Amino acid sequence: MILDANDIPAGTELQADLCIAGAGAAGITLALALEASGLDVILLESGGDAAEPAVQQLYTGTVAHARLHPPADSYRVRRFGGSTTLWGGRCMPLDAIDFEARDYMPHSGWPIGLDALMPWYGQANALCEAGEFAYTAEQAFARADPPSRPMIGNFESDVFSTNTLERFSCPTDFGARYRNRLAKGRVRVVQHANLCHLPQTHGATRLVGPAQVKTLDAKAFTVAARAYVLATGGLEVPRLLLNSPGVSGNGLGNAHDVVGRYYMSHIAGTIGTLDLSGASSVWHGYDVSDEGIYCRRRLALRPQAQHDLHAGNFIARLHHPRIPDAGHGNGILSALYLARPIVPYEYAKRLYGDAPGGVGNWLAHARNVIMDAPNTVRFLTHWLTHRTLATRKFPSVIVRPANLRFSLDFHAEQAPCEDSRVTLGDERDALGMRRIHIDWRYTRQDVETVTRSLAALAQEIERTGVGSFAYDPAEVEAEMTRYGAYGGHHIGTARMGDDPRSSVVDANGRLHEADNVFIAGAAVFPTSGQANPTLSIVALALRLADHLQRQANLSTLPVPVTSTSSTAL
Structure with a gap:
């Protein structure tokens, strides 16, 4: 069912087994996956079904370097459906190498491997409406007649592949697409409900709650749940945690000053002239799968080449x-x-x-x-x-130049950097919460990833005889920072790991410092990889839903009731 927080009496205390904050890709996925679980679930969303300027304004904050990072309220949407109301729909999974601890990539290594996500990627593809989980041309077009065209004819390389795909969602607005299903289901969706504070019980219980919720009309109520999931995005998650002091007084889950650190996006840009007039054929457009899904090939730096070059993950597309x-x-x-x-x-x-x-x-x-x-x-x-x-x-x-002279559009992994971070500023929003301050930074490793990958590509283009790639190596850093932090990829601010001194959550997304708080979304990614994050956000949310339903045993956790006005709305 779908409720409006403005209709809930002030001072009410709602009770549930699980409270999810944020109805974007991660939060809606969790709610859908837990519909039939038997758990009593509440999904809080700050906005309504449409854009509301006063609600969106809650996202504003300050940025340390305006040239390097867009305003805090851009590339994310505070409404039902979240940023899926804005995204471009590009889907692809993370690669196995993204999960590895690599000696040349600082702070790399996930506590899980790609195998932990593989059971969920197929369902994630379905929720994103991106067709089957088939991310190579051979898998996606095995039955194509005539056979699918190669990206660059006669380009055979042990350094770069050309057969991996990007698949595209509609793009699917999760709010519009799944609203009716949630409206008819058991999950209580509460719109215009802003989670503002998660108090933590002092002592040995390590429990958090009840959650303090407000509307923009200054109405306040609480949600007492056995467990909470923060699915509010990579910038809002640290803001919520840091606005809740926790037992350390430095922020919930932040005893070791890790919350908000290691903030990553992706490194992207457009550079040079790629002349492919020597290739037997060139195809840089979209193929359409049997299910009607747009798919596109790209140049991808192979895993062994990444190790050999000491470069992060890197892909490139032929561009106008x-x-x-x-x-x-x-x-x-x-x-x-x-x-x-x-x-x-x-x-x-x-x-x-x-x-x-x-x-x-x-x-x-x-x-x-x-x-x-x-x-x-x-x-x-x-x-x-x-x-x-x-x-x-x-x-x-898609514009095909008659002379087959393209520019190169690249998209690369950003290295985790502990000084790239999200903190709290001095300003407060209409709810009384401190706003965020964003200090996004890139590192020499990021520059080297792009520099070495481009040089390797130029060498392979010339070696195979398909053409030439001309660019100015001295301009690489300027080109890769021309647009600053790439779009809405807010990654790593509450990273997953085994050591509480260098991570915020464990392998299941649970806060190291609390027994009943979990985080869903790209905030938990320890590294960014080359892939746009939405598909993996959805896959991780499905994995978390399974954990909450089957392993977390929420029934053993008490519901923290603090008032006599509880209701079963």
Whole structure:
């Protein structure tokens, strides 16, 4: 059922076996997975079904380096469905190497391996509506007739593969897609409910609760649950923990000052000119699987090459020339430039960067559109029918240069850094909670990952005779930081590990310092890998749901009741 916190009397104490905070990909997945568990579950969501400026404003904070990190309230959405109301739908699993402790990657190593997530990835794919769990061309297109095209004909390399895939969700808005199912189910979804404080019992019990909840209208009530799951995202999780003092007084789960540290995103950029005129064929567009899923190949640095180069995980895609430069002469790209005023910030930042302005540049793009009118019209017609009006949207702009000269779009693992962190600022929001301060940093290892990977790719392109890759190595660091921390990938701020001195939660996502608080989402990732995090967030949430249902034995934990106004709403 779906309730509104504004309809709950002030001072009420709701009781449940489990209280989940945050109705994004992780929280909704948990709620769906536990529907038939027999557990009494409450799912708290700060927003409602639609965007509300006053609610979104709760996400604002400060940023140490505005050039390196977007504003705190961008790339995440405080409403039912969370950031799945905004995401682009790109899905792929983590790789086995991402879980390894690597001597060249500081603070690497998960307490679990890829095998711990494999039982859940198939179901995660289904919830994300990304088709079957098949992430190589051989798996996804085994029955294709004619056979699927190679990405780069005659490119055979022991350093880079070209057969791994990205699969694309609709993209699925978890709030819209699963609302009716939750409305008819046993889970109590409470919208406009802001979890503000998790008090921890002093003494030997190591229990937390009841949770203190507020609405923007200053109404307060509590949720007394046997256990709590924080599924509020990689920036909000540390804010919630640090706003709750815990027994140490430094924040719940933060006795060793680890909460908020090791904050990662991904390193991404566009660089150079990749001339593939020597290849027997080139395919950089989307293939469509039997289930109608858009899939795309990419260049991926093989695991052994990562070890040999002492580089983090790295992938690259064939990309069109930079949109702001009217010198490309392409009407399609210029039409996208002219549409800049209506493109959301989260996409405009990556599409345009620090685009040149002025009347002259605008006229040059308008000239391209007119001179290339037939191609522009075809593209806009396709975009309207296959993107704007389609339920399953064509994922991105694909422009094939006639001379097969591409730029290279790369996406790389960021190394964990203890000084890259999220802390509390001095300002308070409308609920009285301290806002976050973000100090995202990159390291020399990040620069080396991109530098060594690009050099290896240039060598392999030349060795195989398919073309050439020209770029300025001196510009690598500037290019990889052009857009700063990549999008909404907020990773590592409550990392998983076996040692409480260097991690926040254990292998099951439970706080080291509390028996009844768990964290779901990318905050628990010890390393970022190369993959966009949503699919693995969903898989980990399914794994946590199984643990809560089968192993955590919540029935042995008491429900902390602190008032006489309890209700079974």
